[in-house]
Amino acid sequence: MTAFDPSTLLNPVIKSLSAYKPVEPLDSLSAELGFRVEDLVKLDANENPYGPPRSVLEALASYDWYHIYPDSAQTRLRERLAALHGVPESMIAVGSGSDELLNNLSQMFLLPGDRILDMPPTFLMYSSNARLYGSEVVEVPRRPDYSLDVEAVATAVLDGQAGDGGPVKIVYAATPNNPTGTWLTDDECERLLDLPALVVLDEAYVEFADEPSRIARVAEHDNLVVLRTFSKAVGMAGLRLGWGVFPDWLMEQFWKFKQPYNVNQAALVAGLTGLEHWSEVQMVVDRIRAGQRRLWTGLAGISFLDPVPSAANFVLCRVEGRPALEVRDGLRRQGILVRYYDTPLLSGCIRISVGREDQIDRVLTALQEME
Numbered sequence: 626m627t628a629f630d631p632s633t634l635l636n637p638v639i640k641s642l643s644a645y646k647p648v649e650p651l652d653s654l655s656a657e658l659g660f661r662v663e664d665l666v667k668l669d670a671n672e673n674p675y676g677p678p679r680s681v682l683e684a685l686a687s688y689d690w691y692h693i694y695p696d697s698a699q700t701r702l703r704e705r706l707a708a709l710h711g712v713p714e715s716m717i718a719v720g721s722g723s724d725e726l727l728n729n730l731s732q733m734f735l736l737p738g739d740r741i742l743d744m745p746p747t748f749l750m751y752s753s754n755a756r757l758y759g760s761e762v763v764e765v766p767r768r769p770d771y772s773l774d775v776e777a778v779a780t781a782v783l784d785g786q787a788g789d790g791g792p793v794k795i796v797y798a799a800t801p802n803n804p805t806g807t808w809l810t811d812d813e814c815e816r817l818l819d820l821p822a823l824v825v826l827d828e829a830y831v832e833f834a835d836e837p838s839r840i841a842r843v844a845e846h847d848n849l850v851v852l853r854t855f856s857k858a859v860g861m862a863g864l865r866l867g868w869g870v871f872p873d874w875l876m877e878q879f880w881k882f883k884q885p886y887n888v889n890q891a892a893l894v895a896g897l898t899g900l901e902h903w904s905e906v907q908m909v910v911d912r913i914r915a916g917q918r919r920l921w922t923g924l925a926g927i928s929f930l931d932p933v934p935s936a937a938n939f940v941l942c943r944v945e946g947r948p949a950l951e952v953r954d955g956l957r958r959q960g961i962l963v964r965y966y967d968t969p970l971l972s973g974c975i976r977i978s979v980g981r982e983d984q985i986d987r988v989l990t991a992l993q994e995m996e
Contacts, residue, residue: 628679630962633942634785634966637980638737638756638757638759639757639771641851642711642753642756642757642946643748643752643884645663648669648938648962648994649992651659651665651667654667654962658957658958658960659701664724664960664962665960665961665962666961666962666980666987666988667745667962667980668961668962668963668977668978668979668982668984668988669761669962669963669964669976669978669980670862670964670977671803671937671938671939672856672857672860672862672978672982673856673858673859673860673862673909673913673938673983674858674862674913674928674978674979674980674989675909675912675913676742676898677859677860677861677880677899677938677980678859678860678898678900678902678905678906679857679905679910680898680902680905681861681895681898681899681902683955684895684898685894685895685898686940688894690890691891693890693895694890695886695888695889695890697704697885697886697887699719699893700895701890701893701897702719702757702868702896702897702900703719703868703986704985705897705900705901705903706725706868708754709900709903710838710840711841711916712840712841712843713843713844715844715873715876716844716870716871716872716873716876717869717870717871717897718869718870718871718876718879719867719868719887720866720867720868720869720887720888721865721866721867721887721888721889722828722831722854722856722866722867723853723854723856723867723868723869724750724768724865724867725865725867725887726852726853726867726868726869726911727750727754727825728752728754729825729882729883730825730850731754731755731757731758731760731795731796731824731881732758732882732908733878733879733882734758734794734795734823734990735749735755735760735794736758736759736791736936737758737760737796738759738760738761738791738792738795739760739761739765739791739792739794740754740755740761740762740791740792741755741761741762741763741766741780741793741794741795741796741797742754742759742763742765742782742793742795742796742822743755743762743763743764743765743780743797744764744765744766744773744778744797745764745766745767745799745968745970746766746767746768746804746805746966746968746970746971747767747799747802747803747804747805748795748797748799748802748827748953749756749973751785751797752764755795757789760791760794761791762795762848763781764945765777765778765781766806766970767805767970770807771805771807771933772807773798773809773813773963775812775813775816775817778796778799778820779816779819779820780815781793782820783821784822792822793822793823793824794991795822795823795825795826795972796822796824797823797825797826797827798813798814798817798824798826798827799826799827799828799829800814800826800827800828800831800834800839800849800920801833801834801935801936802831802937802974803829803939804828804939804941804964804966804971804974805933805935805941806933806934806935806936806939806940806941807933807934807935807936808834808836808936809826809829813985814826814839814842818842818846818848818849821848823848823849823850823911824846824848824849824850825850825852826839826849826850826851826852827852827853828840828852828853829852829854829856829937830857830937830938832854832857832860832910833857833910833913833914833936833937833938834886834937835919835936836936838851838853839851839878840853840870842857843848843870843872844872846872847872847874848872848976849872850869850870850871850872851867851869851870852867852868853867853868853870854868855857855866855867855868855892855895855896857938858906858910859896859899860909861895861896861899861908863972864892864895864896865888865889865892866888866892866893866896867896872988875879876908878949881958888936895924896942899985900985903989908982912923913938914938914983916979916981916982917935917938917939917940917979917982920984920985920988920989921934921935921940923985923989924940924942924977925939926990927989927992927993927996928942928996929945929946929947929952929995929996930942930943930944930945930947930992931943931944931945938978938979939976939977939978939979940979941971941974941975941976942974942975942977943974944973944974944975945973946975949967949973949974949975950965950966950967950968952975952992952995953965953975955991955995956988956992957990959987959991961987961988961991962975963975963977963978963988964976964977964978
């Protein structure tokens with residue numbers, strides 16, 4: 626009798642994919658590099674170096690009901706978000722990180738043969754999720770200054786509607802964009818919203834920008850979704866909490882689709898407490914914004930770096946006259962972690978997150994010593 630091979634049952638799409646490569650955990654890096662965890666300068670993942678407000682940690686420690694299932698509708702958190710941001714509670718969706726909401730949208734809209742439009746270089750999860758569900762990724766690369774080529778985007782979407790392939794159902798635009806830090810202008814946004822596709826604006830870093838969020842625009846456009854996160858400004862990357870504003874018709878479908886208890890109780894306690902102490906969050910955001918300006922100015926003074934203007938809590942740098950990998954590795958040997966890219970559109974680039982003042986000192990000093 627022939628032995629049964631259960632791997633033949635696997636969805637063939639899965640076999641064709643590559644796994645997402647997250648940043649290394651601190652304990653592994655500590656062991657590898659020979660630095661204590663507290664001595665590492667971790668500037669490779671756009672995290673908030675100050676963490677959440679002290680009140681969040683105190684609320685987590687004092688909560689007594691972790692043995693009870695959390696509110697599946699995240700009612701209190703949605704009420705607080707609505708009050709803080711001036712949008713109806715009925716239009717707010719909450720997820721285990723905005724990554725879950727991105728995945729939800731892919732599952733709800735995409736079928737094999739459908740298409741999404743991606744504008745690289747940008748966040749890899751947009752294209753990864755689409756391919757996971759057997760959809761095609763139409764890429765319209767950004768211009769050399771990393772602005773959008775909106776006319777090329779419009780042509781790609783409209784040609785997809787009229788062509789033989791599947792339609793372009795979703796257009797993803799991160800603003801500020803990761804990893805470039807560039808902002809989506811009002812004109813670019815309006816052009817995207819005129820297209821016959823769902824437009825998903827990922828505003829993970831919007832608190833660090835000089836421009837306002839576009840969540841209020843969702844009530845005006847049935848094809849707009851805006852996603853936000855607690856990971857960056859509130860310093861809760863390790864707790865996984867995200868939210869979004871969806872049009873009414875889509876929220877009606879979302880409630881049918883959403884998994885019960887998709888957000889754990891600790892994240893809900895932390896998120897609600899962070900919103901209740903928003904002035905503390907804003908103080909940290911202002912501190913990071915000041916650090917970003919200082920970091921960019923310092924990087925602009927390094928002879929082999931060309932930093933890109935950024936509206937986020939990180940700075941992308943083109944490395945000139947030497948290999949970017951050499952710069953990354955030189956910093957790494959000193960316990961300073963930055964992101965290195967070797968993809969075609971980011972060849973020769975590193976990305977440096979904004980750290981605390983002492984961490985900015987360390988990375989700038991290390992780079993100056995390389996000159």
